Amino acid sequence: MQRLGNFKLPQFFNFPPFFTLQPVKETREKQVQVWKQLLLDYCRSQKIFVIGLEEDFPLFSNPVIERSLSHEAREVFLSALISEGHAEWMDKDHRKCLMLWLRLQEWADYILNFVKDNGLQDGVMTIEEMRSGTETHELAGIDRGLLLRVLRLLEQKGKATIFKGTSADDDGVKFSV
Amino acid sequence: MAANWLPPVSLTASGRPVFLPGEVERCLLPAVDLESENPGLAPFRSGLLVLTSHRLLWIDEQSAAGFAAPLAAVVHAYPPKKSIRSMFASPRIRVQVSVSPDGRIVEDGVRSEVITVVMRGKNDPDAFYCRLLEVLRSRQWEAAVVAEKRNTDSGIAEPPMAAAARVRMPVVGVSGILRKEQELWESTDKSLQEAFQDLNALMSKAKDMVQLAEKMRLKLLSSSSASSNADDEEMGSKQEMQDWLLSVGIVSPVTKESAGALYHQQLSRELADFVKLPLERAGGMIALVDVYCLFNRARGTALISPDDLLQACTLWEKFDVPVMLRKFDSGVMVIQSKARRDEEVFARIASLAQKPDALRTGISPSDAALTLGIAPALAKEHLLTAESKGLLCRDVSPDGFRFFINLFTEIDPSDIYMIKNNGPAHVWSSALSLSG
Numbered sequence: 001m002q003r004l005g006n007f008k009l010p011q012f013f014n015f016p017p018f019f020t021l022q023p024v025k026e027t028r029e030k031q032v033q034v035w036k037q038l039l040l041d042y043c044r045s046q047k048i049f050v051i052g053l054e055e056d057f058p059l060f061s062n063p064v065i066e067r068s069l070s071h072e073a074r075e076v077f078l079s080a081l082i083s084e085g086h087a088e089w090m091d092k093d094h095r096k097c098l099m100l101w102l103r104l105q106e107w108a109d110y111i112l113n114f115v116k117d118n119g120l121q122d123g124v125m126t127i128e129e130m131r132s133g134t135e136t137h138e139l140a141g142i143d144r145g146l147l148l149r150v151l152r153l154l155e156q157k158g159k160a161t162i163f164k165g166t167s168a169d170d171d172g173v174k175f176s177v
Numbered sequence: 178m179a180a181n182w183l184p185p186v187s188l189t190a191s192g193r194p195v196f197l198p199g200e201v202e203r204c205l206l207p208a209v210d211l212e213s214e215n216p217g218l219a220p221f222r223s224g225l226l227v228l229t230s231h232r233l234l235w236i237d238e239q240s241a242a243g244f245a246a247p248l249a250a251v252v253h254a255y256p257p258k259k260s261i262r263s264m265f266a267s268p269r270i271r272v273q274v275s276v277s278p279d280g281r282i283v284e285d286g287v288r289s290e291v292i293t294v295v296m297r298g299k300n301d302p303d304a305f306y307c308r309l310l311e312v313l314r315s316r317q318w319e320a321a322v323v324a325e326k327r328n329t330d331s332g333i334a335e336p337p338m339a340a341a342a343r344v345r346m347p348v349v350g351v352s353g354i355l356r357k358e359q360e361l362w363e364s365t366d367k368s369l370q371e372a373f374q375d376l377n378a379l380m381s382k383a384k385d386m387v388q389l390a391e392k393m394r395l396k397l398l399s400s401s402s403a404s405s406n407a408d409d410e411e412m413g414s415k416q417e418m419q420d421w422l423l424s425v426g427i428v429s430p431v432t433k434e435s436a437g438a439l440y441h442q443q444l445s446r447e448l449a450d451f452v453k454l455p456l457e458r459a460g461g462m463i464a465l466v467d468v469y470c471l472f473n474r475a476r477g478t479a480l481i482s483p484d485d486l487l488q489a490c491t492l493w494e495k496f497d498v499p500v501m502l503r504k505f506d507s508g509v510m511v512i513q514s515k516a517r518r519d520e521e522v523f524a525r526i527a528s529l530a531q532k533p534d535a536l537r538t539g540i541s542p543s544d545a546a547l548t549l550g551i552a553p554a555l556a557k558e559h560l561l562t563a564e565s566k567g568l569l570c571r572d573v574s575p576d577g578f579r580f581f582i583n584l585f586t587e588i589d590p591s592d593i594y595m596i597k598n599n600g601p602a603h604v605w606s607s608a609l610s611l612s613g
Contacts (some may be wrong), residue, residue, distance in 0.1 A: 011594070011606050012593065014609060015605070016211040016574070017585075020573045020574070022570055024564055024567060027564075033590045066455070067572075067574055080455075
């Protein structure tokens, strides 16, 4: 099985038509489905939160079969994710895309559960502390901007309170579950 | 020998007749008998008949004897009889001549007798008869008389024809009646000749008409292919022209190239509708001859010709109908439902796309063209159609445009790593692993 880093690629990754945007409706729907899942899975496993459309994102090409996704194809697949809430454009030029294998709300729920499971309520954590830790949980390595957004979301719901520290590293949060 | 009933003719030393001044030979017939209706007069057997402008000469070359009958004495010449009997007998031309009371052939005699010219040799009676009539009509012997008269007279010179008319005096009596009959007959003959001239003229005009129609047809042909943006008026008059050509029996080839004459168009559509049900019953293919029978039987009246049927089927190419005409190598023609035809092609494409090479690198239009045995442009159309049906998917790269068997259908979105055990995906996967 082919790998991209430690990520196991499906066999279809070596199917050349995979990299050509299919014109026929049913075929394209299938193609989009597969790419959506592939993108999310890959980003999740590699903790990739931001995809630059014009950059050499490894998933966008397969040197073995000498194929890569056209710009149009990339936009199509990412737009499909965006419409589901699994991604967001970070700029109006659509050059950077924020990947949300967990939707914002799902992140919020995840954090709350995480806090509950680990008995972290009523304590104060720095953002950094939240982001670090063992690799096995989702929050490890989470994009800082994203985390803040989620925390703000929780704050709006009254589940958390954000504290501004002396430096960015010291920004903290307290959860009231 | 009985007294020869024809006046003699002097011959030259070599046996040629001595001609009168102005006499010209017109026709020679060998092996001719001259018979008189009078049984008492012995016939002249097997001599050379010479028709001149003045006389009818009969020469027996062996005995160097010659006899003549002045054409002036000819009252009437009967055309050769055309009957079954006459086919096997020697042709006979009967000439009525006036005779004097004592039986001599003279001009303006009181009685008449019939001499039969029997052609024993290989002669064309009709040609001789025509020549005889011409000669009789022209009456050249009279010109001689007039010339003589002119010589003796110091009178005004007249044109021979007018003089000839004057010389022909109204005669009473049997010969007068006979002469009138002859004149009537001659004028009828003349008008018939003219009529035939008209017919010749008509034929030549007809040739012109055909040429004109041909030119029009070519013009229609060239303009229809040249201008596709003709305005409605032009198209209307062109359509009229085509219909007119069709009505006079000239099938315009524009019919095949352009939309076609309205009749064929309508017939074509009608046929496409009609043939659907029988096609289904017959499993998608019917011989053209059978369709011809079925269609005409259904029509009852206003039957169509085989050619019409063929034209109608050919027009299907222009319309979007679900049926098509197909010709096999053997020459047999069938009507086939397009869906069936497509299925067949797709089956072949699918099998081509699943060959090991094709699984790895896909198929290009030229590959398909080679395998299907059709032109690359047509092959591409088939491939695109197969793609639209979900049979194939495309691969666009700097290497070009290729088609693969559609494996997207094999992917299970809930587990994109799984490959079904039997199925094209599995075959593909194995093919891939084989090549490394």
